[in-house]
Amino acid sequence: MLSLRENILLGTGSGHVFLIDDSHEKPERIIGRKLSVLLCYLLTAPSEEACREALQQAGICYSKEEIRKLEIYFIKKFPGAFSQGSNEGSQRHGAVAKMRIESGSCQNDRLSFFRLDYPVHLIYVPTWRCNRSCRYCGVPKTRDGEKIPEDLLIERLTEASKKGLQKLDIHGGEPLYYAFEKTEHLVAAMKQAEVKTYVSTKNLVTAEMAERLRKAGLDCIQLSLDTIDTSQAQMLGYPDGYLDFFNRSLENIRRENIPISVNVVVSQENEKGLEKLLTFLKEKNIEMITLSPLRKTDKVGLHEVKEEKKEYLNQKLSKFGMRIPVSEPGQRPICEAGRNGFLILPNGECAFCDFIADLPEFRFGDIKTSTVEEIWNDPKLLELTFPSKERLAEKCRSCEQNEICRSRGFCYVNQDFRGKVKEDRFCLKGWGR
Numbered sequence: 184m185l186s187l188r189e190n191i192l193l194g195t196g197s198g199h200v201f202l203i204d205d206s207h208e209k210p211e212r213i214i215g216r217k218l219s220v221l222l223c224y225l226l227t228a229p230s231e232e233a234c235r236e237a238l239q240q241a242g243i244c245y246s247k248e249e250i251r252k253l254e255i256y257f258i259k260k261f262p263g264a265f266s267q268g269s270n271e272g273s274q275r276h277g278a279v280a281k282m283r284i285e286s287g288s289c290q291n292d293r294l295s296f297f298r299l300d301y302p303v304h305l306i307y308v309p310t311w312r313c314n315r316s317c318r319y320c321g322v323p324k325t326r327d328g329e330k331i332p333e334d335l336l337i338e339r340l341t342e343a344s345k346k347g348l349q350k351l352d353i354h355g356g357e358p359l360y361y362a363f364e365k366t367e368h369l370v371a372a373m374k375q376a377e378v379k380t381y382v383s384t385k386n387l388v389t390a391e392m393a394e395r396l397r398k399a400g401l402d403c404i405q406l407s408l409d410t411i412d413t414s415q416a417q418m419l420g421y422p423d424g425y426l427d428f429f430n431r432s433l434e435n436i437r438r439e440n441i442p443i444s445v446n447v448v449v450s451q452e453n454e455k456g457l458e459k460l461l462t463f464l465k466e467k468n469i470e471m472i473t474l475s476p477l478r479k480t481d482k483v484g485l486h487e488v489k490e491e492k493k494e495y496l497n498q499k500l501s502k503f504g505m506r507i508p509v510s511e512p513g514q515r516p517i518c519e520a521g522r523n524g525f526l527i528l529p530n531g532e533c534a535f536c537d538f539i540a541d542l543p544e545f546r547f548g549d550i551k552t553s554t555v556e557e558i559w560n561d562p563k564l565l566e567l568t569f570p571s572k573e574r575l576a577e578k579c580r581s582c583e584q585n586e587i588c589r590s591r592g593f594c595y596v597n598q599d600f601r602g603k604v605k606e607d608r609f610c611l612k613g614w615g616r
């Protein structure tokens with residue numbers, strides 16, 4: 184059985200696992216989402232047999248041999264952190280015992296205050312322009328402004344890769360339609376710098392685009408699809424022929440062997456069609472599917488799935504080994520903004536979160552004039568991540584829970600902010616909902 188070596192603790196944030204050296208309590212190594220779940224099973228199951236059964240129940244079928252290979256993989260990939268054999272003397276019953284696994288997510292209170300010394304995950308928005316008009320689109324429809332010069336952006340990100348940057352997500356807008364060459368060049372440069380690149384799109388990925396992105400070294404394309412039902416599609420603002428686009432994109436991307444993930448935004452408008460959609464996606468052998476609850480902003484005309492309904496839906500989705508994340512008001516960090524990374528806008532300015540990137544209160548730094556490291560240490564970003572007590576609005580400041588909320592961070596989407604941090608949708612007292 185796999186166990187942690189002495190002094191190595193485990194913590195999680197937003198589904199990722201961090202290995203921490205207890206002597207200085209700093210998250211040192213980060214383990215991706217999917218592997219994190221497997222690691223949690225490997226470390227918490229009382230026996231190998233129990234681990235195998237648990238993995239099968241969760242819809243992740245691993246044989247004994249596969250489990251052994253995984254253990255060896257972890258030991259090699261994170262030297263000094265794990266050992267194989269007895270759990271005696273390890274931290275297994277300490278930090279790991281605190282961890283809770285909920286088919287697909289895991290958590291540990293210990294790391295609520297975590298913040299990496301250097302960002303490992305940046306999101307770049309090459310353009311806000313988009314040819315679609317999804318009714319749930321929560322990103323700002325603002326102008327791009329004067330674009331950051333490509334060479335300078337590559338220089339900054341390459342420098343960041345030497346210090347810790349591991350992943351670059353290219354979002355939008357529609358990056359493949361309005362910034363294809365820029366995306367292609369950036370992917371190629373990041374390949375050189377050994378940074379993984381992911382592109383999100385909802386449009387047709389043509390054979391030529393897929394071939395060029397494969398040659399540039401893209402690691403994954405995220406397609407978005409929320410329904411295969413025509414009437415729901417109309418309600419979501421999808422254009423005619425959207426499913427044909429999706430199928431053709433899939434074919435073109437597969438031909439180039441680029442890994443694919445599909446993101447599904449779940450709202451009241453498509454919740455009824457979820458089983459049908461997931462059956463369709465599973466039949467297409469999509470490697471990775473994520474379910475994102477709709478983020479309701481004042482720009483979005485649709486409705487969030489009610490929290491109590493999510494449990495009911497999750498029972499139905501268990502046969503796919505999937506869950507819609509439930510908004511837990513608990514202690515864990517509520518998102519990665521400011522802890523793992525931040526967002527770079529088309530003009531080089533940086534922002535906390537794409538849904539509120541148009542509001543100056545949530546922007547800081549500028550890649551045109553500062554390095555990634557300087558921006559990471561910008562006091563405005565630090566203050567947004569862990570707001571000082573003086574910044575809390577009266578209700579939060581006088582609340583006995585404010586330390587818990589400051590550590591898990593605040594969600595600013597839909598907050599009537601005006602310089603003061605207020606109770607949010609994760610408020611333990613339910614005031615911000």
Ligand SMILES: C[S@@+](CC[C@H](N)C(=O)[O-])C[C@H]1O[C@@H](n2cnc3c(N)ncnc32)[C@H](O)[C@@H]1O
Pocket residue numbers: 313319320321322354355356357383384385405406407446447448475476477478479480483
């Ligand atoms: C902002 S889009 C950019 C890339 C591309 N235009 C697309 O739609 O895939 C990135 C992801 O955010 C999702 N998204 C957009 N608005 C959302 C909202 N209000 N709540 C949750 N997810 C949303 C999209 O479905 C997509 O999967």
Ligand code: SF4
Pocket residue numbers: 313314315316317319320321322355356357385
């Ligand atoms: S969700 Fe994506 S495709 Fe839809 S309007 Fe927004 S940016 Fe465009």
Ligand code: SF4
Pocket residue numbers: 578579580582583584585586588605606607609610611612613614615
């Ligand atoms: S968000 Fe709610 S629970 Fe948290 S400090 Fe403010 S009032 Fe208290």
